[in-house]
Amino acid sequence: MRGAILHTSPGKLEITDVVVDDPGPREVLVRTAAAGLCHGDLHTIDGTIPGRLPALLGHEAAGVVEAVGDQVHDVKPGDHVISCLSVFCGHCEHCLSGYPNRCQSTEMRRAPDQPSRLRFEDGTPINQWYQLSSFAELMLVHEHALVKIVDDIPLDRAALIGCGVMTGVGSVIHTAAVRAGETVAVIGCGGIGLNCIQGARLVGAGRIIAVDRVASKLELAKQFGATDTVDASEHDAVAAVIEMTSGGVHHAFEAIGLKATAEQAFGMLRSGGTATVVGLLPIGVKVEVPGLSLIAERKLQGSLMGSNRFRVDMPRLVDLYLQGRLDLDNLISARISLDQVNEGFAAMQGGEVARSVIVFD
Ligand SMILES: [Zn+2]
Ligand SMILES: [Zn+2]
Structure with missing residues (x-):
């Protein structure tokens, strides 16, 4: 599959062939339908907030489940899902006191002695951006990085809920x-x-x-x-x-x-x-x-990701969109291809863009 890799920071994204592993027991393979360009990515591209490189960037996405590991019960192939970087363990003090967005457990990641979820064709591991890496045709993620949504909402609109909408709306309705x-x-x-x-x-x-x-x-x-x-x-x-x-x-x-x-x-x-x-x-x-x-x-x-409990919040935001009470349509200022990702970030740096969304075929 193809994905957008950042090799140096500051730097530009490079579209490269990437090997994605098979799902582990609690992992889900998602065919990415749409991925928004967010300032969180830009901060690493422009070098303001460093990250581990090389990395496959992107963290605001929606798609369709392609395959699931044998211990995954929450989603099944064909389900429409939104991803969220607030990947939660579900049993730590933060998760159990109602703040899964603060979860710091690392058990949802693959252990260092396991094969990397993403790698170059020569076998070199690629860092997975916020456990998501959505600037790619496929995402391999822990099941707790996803929420199932209804099929009625277009996936380019749903993708925005995955970070920008949740962060902004959540900061108002939850944090404040x-x-x-x-x-x-x-x-x-x-x-x-x-x-x-x-x-x-x-x-x-x-x-x-x-x-x-x-x-x-x-x-x-x-x-x-x-x-x-x-x-x-x-x-x-x-x-x-x-x-x-x-x-x-x-x-x-x-x-x-x-x-x-x-x-x-x-x-x-x-x-x-x-x-x-x-x-x-x-x-x-x-x-x-x-x-x-x-x-x-x-x-x-x-406010951290709008103090979200995204498994609860995101389906509610989808409902509000379908009722016409949450505007997602006018948030999208451009729909682009994966190959146009650098131009998309350049437009964001120019300051005129609400949201550019990569739409996959
Ligand atoms: Zn973001
Ligand atoms: Zn937790």
């Missing part, structure tokens, strides 16, 4: 647990930010203020539920949000991954408000907030 009527600001209206915005719409947030420096992204934000917008290239975002809400928002979401915007998110909170940093901050970056502001019970927190 926004309540109906509360005010929300979202800084950054890319793929993740748009999903924070529509997550806020889903839970019935009051005012939903979108903040970005690109006018076209602010327009898109309105389609996804923003009630107000702030162009941060023209205005001081913190001052503008505080003025619009007479003292600050209940919830601010940072969806870029920058020190400055993480600090702005905290700065635009009213007393008792919570800032949730969804963006991935580069290694070594420190976030500083005025200590005195904490007195008024302001909170600063992170």
